[in-house]
Amino acid sequence: MNIEIEAGKPSTIETALLVLPWCQGRDGEAERPAAELDSLDDLLGLTLTRAVTGGDFGARQGELLLLYRVKGGGPDRVLLVGVGSRPDLTGERLRQVGGQAARRASEAGVTEMAVSVAADWLGGAMDLEAGSRALVEGAILGSWRFEELRSEPAEEDHGPALGSLTVLVPNAQSKRLAKRGADFGRVVAGAQNYARDLAIRPANIVNPRYLAGEARRLGEELGLKVTVLDRAAIKADGMNALLAVAAGSDEEPRFIALEYCPLKGQRPLALVGKGVTFDAGGLSLKTPQGMETMKGDMSGAAAVLGALRAVAELELQANVVGLIPAVENLPSGHAMRPGDVIGSRSRKTIEVLNTDAEGRLILADALNYAARFEPQALIDIATLTGACVVALGHHAIGLMGSDQDLVDEIRVAADNCGERVWQLPLWDEYREQVKSEVADIKNTGGRPAGTITAGIFLREFVGSVPWAHLDIAGTAWAEKAGAYQPAGPTGVGVRLFTEWVRGRAG
Numbered sequence: 001m002n003i004e005i006e007a008g009k010p011s012t013i014e015t016a017l018l019v020l021p022w023c024q025g026r027d028g029e030a031e032r033p034a035a036e037l038d039s040l041d042d043l044l045g046l047t048l049t050r051a052v053t054g055g056d057f058g059a060r061q062g063e064l065l066l067l068y069r070v071k072g073g074g075p076d077r078v079l080l081v082g083v084g085s086r087p088d089l090t091g092e093r094l095r096q097v098g099g100q101a102a103r104r105a106s107e108a109g110v111t112e113m114a115v116s117v118a119a120d121w122l123g124g125a126m127d128l129e130a131g132s133r134a135l136v137e138g139a140i141l142g143s144w145r146f147e148e149l150r151s152e153p154a155e156e157d158h159g160p161a162l163g164s165l166t167v168l169v170p171n172a173q174s175k176r177l178a179k180r181g182a183d184f185g186r187v188v189a190g191a192q193n194y195a196r197d198l199a200i201r202p203a204n205i206v207n208p209r210y211l212a213g214e215a216r217r218l219g220e221e222l223g224l225k226v227t228v229l230d231r232a233a234i235k236a237d238g239m240n241a242l243l244a245v246a247a248g249s250d251e252e253p254r255f256i257a258l259e260y261c262p263l264k265g266q267r268p269l270a271l272v273g274k275g276v277t278f279d280a281g282g283l284s285l286k287t288p289q290g291m292e293t294m295k296g297d298m299s300g301a302a303a304v305l306g307a308l309r310a311v312a313e314l315e316l317q318a319n320v321v322g323l324i325p326a327v328e329n330l331p332s333g334h335a336m337r338p339g340d341v342i343g344s345r346s347r348k349t350i351e352v353l354n355t356d357a358e359g360r361l362i363l364a365d366a367l368n369y370a371a372r373f374e375p376q377a378l379i380d381i382a383t384l385t386g387a388c389v390v391a392l393g394h395h396a397i398g399l400m401g402s403d404q405d406l407v408d409e410i411r412v413a414a415d416n417c418g419e420r421v422w423q424l425p426l427w428d429e430y431r432e433q434v435k436s437e438v439a440d441i442k443n444t445g446g447r448p449a450g451t452i453t454a455g456i457f458l459r460e461f462v463g464s465v466p467w468a469h470l471d472i473a474g475t476a477w478a479e480k481a482g483a484y485q486p487a488g489p490t491g492v493g494v495r496l497f498t499e500w501v502r503g504r505a506g
C-alpha cells in the first residue's frame, strides 16, 4: 500500500474518502465538532453537525457514518469512525479505526483514502508518531486478503483493495513525527501480513523445504545471512529430538538460521519459532477436527520470519538471529512411538509419551542450538499447547520465562504494540510432572497446567541465557473477524518482536 503524509485542512484535501476518528465526551455523547471543521461541514450540507449533535452518530466504539459532499472541492466522502469514550483512546483503538475504515472504504468501492489525525486531538493519550503508526497499521492489516489460490475473488471480498492511504496532519511541523510513525507502521504491518500469508498457505505448499526457500529469499532481498541444515546436517549436529519428530514424514526436515547483524561485536537477540508445517499428532493421532487448523502450526516460524523482515527493513540497530526448526508431524511405519526414548542436542534423554507433544521436542534442540550465538536474550514463540487456549482463550499470548526482567520487557512491548501477553509461573514444583521413570525427562506433564509444564520442559534445554517463551496456540488463528483481523491467521508475534527489538535498539 502506498502511504503518504499531507499537511492541510480536512475541507481542502482532494480524496475519495476522508476518515475522521471521533470520540465520545464525558456526557457519553459524540464530542462536538471543532470549529476547524466548519468549512468541511459546509461542503457536506451541514450534515456533520446534524449527525453528531442530533444523536444519529454517537461515536460508540466501531460505529460508522458515511457522509457525502454536496458542493465544492475537497473530499468526496467523509467517514466518521467512533472511538468510544475519550479516556479509552489508545493505540489499539486507533488500529481498530484504521481497520474498520479500510474495510468500509473497500465496500464503498474506493481505492484511496485519507485519515485525519492531529496532536491536539490526541491530547495526552499518545503522541502523533504513535497515533499515525496505529492508524496505518490498522488500515494495512485490515486490508489483508489471501486470493492466490482462488480462480475468482471471494464474495466477501467484493470491493477493490485499498491501494493508497494519506495521513492528514494540520501543519508542516507535524509531518516529521507523523511520517516516522507511518513508516514504522507500514513496515511492521506489511511484515505481519506476510506472516499471515505463510500461515494460511496449506501444508501441501508450505513444507519444511518451502520455509527454507522463503528464508533464503528474504535473505537475498534484505541482505541477511541464511544457513539451512538438511537432514544429514541436522543429524551431524546432534539434533536427535528434531529428527525423531521428522521420522514419520517423507518430507525432510530443515533447520533454518537467519542472521541480521548490523553491529560489529555485539551479542545478538535470538528468536526461535516453531515450524511444524503440519501437525497430525504423529502416532498419537489427532481427531479430524483437531487437525483442521494444523497447517498453522508453523505460525511461530512465520512470526520469526516476519519479525526479521521488519527489523531488517527498518534497519533497527540491534543484532538479531532467527532460528526455525521445520518439520512435519505425521504417523507412519517410520514414526516415533509413544514410550520411545530419544536423544537430544543437549544430550538429555527424553521419553516421548505422546507424539503429539512434538513442538517442545523440536524447540528443545533449537533452544540448545541458540547458545552457539551467545545471545543477550532468547525468546521462542510456538503454537504449543491446547491448554493455553483453555487458559487464556483467544485474547492473550501465554508468556513464561526464566528471567523476570526480560519478561517485563516483553510485557512493556506488548502494551505498546497491542499484542497482549499474560504471564504464567514456572515454579519448580511443576518440574515433578515431567519426571520420567526411564529417561531424564518426559514430554508430557498430564492435564494440570499443560501450558506451564510445556514451559518447564523447554527451560531444561535453555542453559543460562535469559529466556522467555510465548505460547500462541490461542492467538495465532482467529475464529471470528475483528476490526483489523479477518477470520484466519493473525500473524501474531511480528509486532511484539519488532517492538521489543526496537526497545532494545534504543
Ligand code: BES
Pocket (backbone or CB within 6 Å): 279, 297, 354, 356, 357, 358, 359, 383, 384, 385, 386, 387, 389, 443, 444, 445, 450, 473, 474
Ligand atoms: N500444535 C499443538 C497445539 C495446538 C492445539 C495449537 C490447538 C493450536 C491449537 C501441539 O503440538 C499439541 O498437539 N499439543 C498437545 C500437547 C499434549 C499432547 C501434551 C496438546 O495441547 O494437546
Ligand code: MN
Pocket (backbone or CB within 6 Å): 279, 281, 355, 356, 357, 358, 359
Ligand atoms: Mn502436536
Ligand code: ZN
Pocket (backbone or CB within 6 Å): 276, 279, 297, 356, 358, 359, 383, 384
Ligand atoms: Zn504442534
